[in-house]
Amino acid sequence: MDVLGHYNYWISIVLMMAGFYMVIARANLIKQLVGLNVFQTAVFLLYITMSKVEGGTAPIVAEGFTIYSNPLPSVLILTAIVVAVSTTAVALAIIVRIKEAYGTVEEDEIMRQNEE
Amino acid sequence: MIALHLPALQVVIPLVAAALCALLRRGVWAWLFVTAVTWVAFAIALTLLAKVTAEGVLTYQMGGWAAPWGIEYRIDRLNALVLVIVSGIGALVAPSLYHSVQREVAPESQPLFYTAFLLALTGYLGITITGDAFNLYVFLEIASLASYTLVALGRDRRALAAAYQYLVLGTIGATFILIGVGLLYMMTGTLNMVDLAVRIAEVGPNRTVRAAFAFIVIGTGLKLAMFPLHAWLPNAYTYAPSVVSAFLAATATKVGVYMLLRLVFGVFGAEFAYTLMPLGEILIVFALIAIIVGSLVAIFQRNLKRMLAYSSIAQIGYMALGIGLANLDGMIGGIVHLFNHAVMKCTLFLALACVFYRTGAVDLETIRGLGRRMPWTIGAFTVAGFSLVGVPMTVGFVSKWYLLTAAVERGLWPIAVVIVGASLLALIYIWRVVEAAYFQPPRDGASDVVEAPVAMVAPMIVLAAACLYFGLDTRFTVDVARGAAIQLLGIGS
Numbered sequence: 001m002d003v004l005g006h007y008n009y010w011i012s013i014v015l016m017m018a019g020f021y022m023v024i025a026r027a028n029l030i031k032q033l034v035g036l037n038v039f040q041t042a043v044f045l046l047y048i049t050m051s052k053v054e055g056g057t058a059p060i061v062a063e064g065f066t067i068y069s070n071p072l073p074s075v076l077i078l079t080a081i082v083v084a085v086s087t088t089a090v091a092l093a094i095i096v097r098i099k100e101a102y103g104t105v106e107e108d109e110i111m112r113q114n115e116e
Numbered sequence: 117m118i119a120l121h122l123p124a125l126q127v128v129i130p131l132v133a134a135a136l137c138a139l140l141r142r143g144v145w146a147w148l149f150v151t152a153v154t155w156v157a158f159a160i161a162l163t164l165l166a167k168v169t170a171e172g173v174l175t176y177q178m179g180g181w182a183a184p185w186g187i188e189y190r191i192d193r194l195n196a197l198v199l200v201i202v203s204g205i206g207a208l209v210a211p212s213l214y215h216s217v218q219r220e221v222a223p224e225s226q227p228l229f230y231t232a233f234l235l236a237l238t239g240y241l242g243i244t245i246t247g248d249a250f251n252l253y254v255f256l257e258i259a260s261l262a263s264y265t266l267v268a269l270g271r272d273r274r275a276l277a278a279a280y281q282y283l284v285l286g287t288i289g290a291t292f293i294l295i296g297v298g299l300l301y302m303m304t305g306t307l308n309m310v311d312l313a314v315r316i317a318e319v320g321p322n323r324t325v326r327a328a329f330a331f332i333v334i335g336t337g338l339k340l341a342m343f344p345l346h347a348w349l350p351n352a353y354t355y356a357p358s359v360v361s362a363f364l365a366a367t368a369t370k371v372g373v374y375m376l377l378r379l380v381f382g383v384f385g386a387e388f389a390y391t392l393m394p395l396g397e398i399l400i401v402f403a404l405i406a407i408i409v410g411s412l413v414a415i416f417q418r419n420l421k422r423m424l425a426y427s428s429i430a431q432i433g434y435m436a437l438g439i440g441l442a443n444l445d446g447m448i449g450g451i452v453h454l455f456n457h458a459v460m461k462c463t464l465f466l467a468l469a470c471v472f473y474r475t476g477a478v479d480l481e482t483i484r485g486l487g488r489r490m491p492w493t494i495g496a497f498t499v500a501g502f503s504l505v506g507v508p509m510t511v512g513f514v515s516k517w518y519l520l521t522a523a524v525e526r527g528l529w530p531i532a533v534v535i536v537g538a539s540l541l542a543l544i545y546i547w548r549v550v551e552a553a554y555f556q557p558p559r560d561g562a563s564d565v566v567e568a569p570v571a572m573v574a575p576m577i578v579l580a581a582a583c584l585y586f587g588l589d590t591r592f593t594v595d596v597a598r599g600a601a602i603q604l605l606g607i608g609s
Contacts, residue, residue, distance in 0.1 A: 020288075023284060023288065029280060032284060036284060036287055036288070039288070039291060040287070040291055043291055043294055043295055043298065046295065046298055047298050047301075050298070050301075050302045073298075073301070076250055079250075079254060080253075080294065083253075083254065083257045086257070086261055087257070087261060087283070087287055090261050090264055090265065090283065091280065091283050091284075094264070094268050094276055094279055094280050094283065095280065097268070097276050098273075098276045098277060098280060101273035101276055102273065102277075110277050111277075114274055114277065
């Protein structure tokens, strides 16, 4: 079992789970959003790392280079980054309005106010 | 010439219209524009369905790039039906938007509300029409971001908290789908769904493919609010503007179910899902819990929007049950219920939008005695409500009949008992409302309540009539669903 040989995937998975844990465990909405971003970025790394070919260069045709990395996942992730940035923007906009409406960004405090 | 490009126009027209709509600063113009665009989209969807029924599968190469490399739009019976549902609901909700939005959305947000509505429509149509797994993720996020915005525009501050919760869970769901698609790309090097299906069969069911399957099922489960992943749904539907609840209840979760069907059966195949992975068992167990718990919780709600939201969780359970039963009748029942539930729930939420427009609230107290004051609204609510229960001659009966047949066919009698029992629970929560509206005296200060404006009542009446029509004449829905089910399960007709 080649565990260390797949270290790039391990990094991605550890980051992914750390972000996921932050989303679940934190009550502060901003910290949840940071967790969500870490989670998404880890998935981007998963895509990027799978496209890397050992010894391969950027896929530009040039003399003396015959092995190229796969450019498609990078392109896909460029789109996914745009999506993630938009998500963060919408989330921050909602958080600003939550702060205006409730005067707090702590989830438990918001839930307490909702029950009143 | 135009006919050739209809699949692209189905998505491009609402997308471009959304951008133009942002320039129209006056609410009434934006509303007329949105209504026109939704009807054009509906007309295109109907044309596509007619073409698919007559000629078979339609494909469209986006930008002329050939299939496994370029993005392909692929329309068969299943997604042609879902396109008709989504655009049809959009076209029928759009006329009601103006009055309801004026009542329930802050004035400065109203012009942009229409843009968000069109973007959500674009996204849901895009998810449905595309044949490319990554393109599906992008459209999913377009639809989801627009939906979070629509929910957040509710006047109650709890709408904001609900929208944030929806955003976090929705993003996790979409990212899970992204992980699943990535793992599949890792194994096969392709993103085209038809190509994926061929290559996954070649690769065989190794651990990466199984992990991809799990990620995709959980991701779509979050999006379609399958028990126990439904936490975002009750608050989002309760605090969103009423017309948004009507639109989302009839489209968002339905497109979620479609995604599950498309990705699981179109990419992995029925044998992989049912034999190698325990999808059938998992869906049946969670669906039964959803049906029982969702219906029970709905009975105890005083807020009628929240009651319908819990009822939605139960109804989604019926669709999941149909898929889980893994036979032809079950699959037909699930797909027909997808259509039927969209029609019924949209009618019910639009009726509540009318009640809110006139009274400013939608709990059991405000609806007392309104049967005389708002005869059309309460009438439509009653028809759609009894349809939800599954009374014969309504649409609800048709899908429940297929589910019952499927359960009996498998010899699973307890499931048949649950289906019938949960219908009685639905009767309890619908009857509470009908009883209050017709047989209880109006509360004080309700004497000046009159029927809602025509623009709100007319679409609701059309939908209520559809609840009855498709209950009597089942040829259209069942024929399309049968064709789709045979194709999904990969069995010979």
